[in-house]
Amino acid sequence: MVLWCINIFESERRRLIDVLISEGFLRSQSVIDAMMRVPREYFVPEEYRRYSYSDTPLPIGYGQTISAPHMVAIMTELLSPQPGQRVLEVGTGSGYQAAVIAEIVGVEGHVWTVERIPQLAEFALNNLRRAGYLDRVSIVVGDGSGGFEPAAPYDRIIVTAAAPEVPRPMLEQLKDGGRLVIPVGELWLQVLKVVVKEGSKIRHETSIPCVFVPLVGRYGFRR
Numbered sequence: 001m002v003l004w005c006i007n008i009f010e011s012e013r014r015r016l017i018d019v020l021i022s023e024g025f026l027r028s029q030s031v032i033d034a035m036m037r038v039p040r041e042y043f044v045p046e047e048y049r050r051y052s053y054s055d056t057p058l059p060i061g062y063g064q065t066i067s068a069p070h071m072v073a074i075m076t077e078l079l080s081p082q083p084g085q086r087v088l089e090v091g092t093g094s095g096y097q098a099a100v101i102a103e104i105v106g107v108e109g110h111v112w113t114v115e116r117i118p119q120l121a122e123f124a125l126n127n128l129r130r131a132g133y134l135d136r137v138s139i140v141v142g143d144g145s146g147g148f149e150p151a152a153p154y155d156r157i158i159v160t161a162a163a164p165e166v167p168r169p170m171l172e173q174l175k176d177g178g179r180l181v182i183p184v185g186e187l188w189l190q191v192l193k194v195v196v197k198e199g200s201k202i203r204h205e206t207s208i209p210c211v212f213v214p215l216v217g218r219y220g221f222r223r
Contacts, residue, residue, distance in 0.1 A: 025077075
């Protein structure tokens with residue numbers, strides 16, 4: 001029974017990846033390989049596990065969701081993580097996005113991911129342990145709206161919740177040449193932005209309209 005389930009999930013994962021490629025969401029081989037290797041079913045609550053490879057967000061509790069696979073593909077492609085890089089993720093959720101990035105940066109790189117809800121941090125910790133990524137992912141519980149200064153600077157920063165504006169501390173924690181991907185806007189309508197740091201200059205690139213849960217904290221939305 002277990003082997004049958006594994007084979008079904010692998011088949012569904014491959015089917016989903018093929019769809020995301022054909023629809024243009026997945027383009028680079030490193031992101032394709034990462035999403036093929038990371039078992040999304042490990043990061044979905046048991047009651048929704050049969051929907052692991054439906055291209056839709058799924059509830060993970062506490063008013064939060066695991067993003068739809070096409071959005072994970074879009075954000076990871078925009079982030080463009082590279083082997084050996086140091087990456088900050090704000091909004092751990094289930095841990096799936098962190099696992100995808102960790103797969104790309106490899107054991108020479110590292111992902112720090114900040115989650116404000118302790119129960120979700122524990123959920124993500126168990127998921128990442130099961131999937132085998134705890135050697136390259138560190139989970140921090142707290143307010144990530146101002147980034148995570150102790151491990152700065154970062155080559156890449158990704159925020160999986162929407163902020164009213166790009167938090168200044170995150171820009172300060174980004175290396176020269178680094179990239180930040182973040183949804184910015186109102187509570188129910190945002191734009192996914194790519195911010196590139198070039199010396200003393202900050203270049204903003206607007207991507208696509210999106211809807212994310214709010215980034216709660218000092219540099220985000222108030223509760």
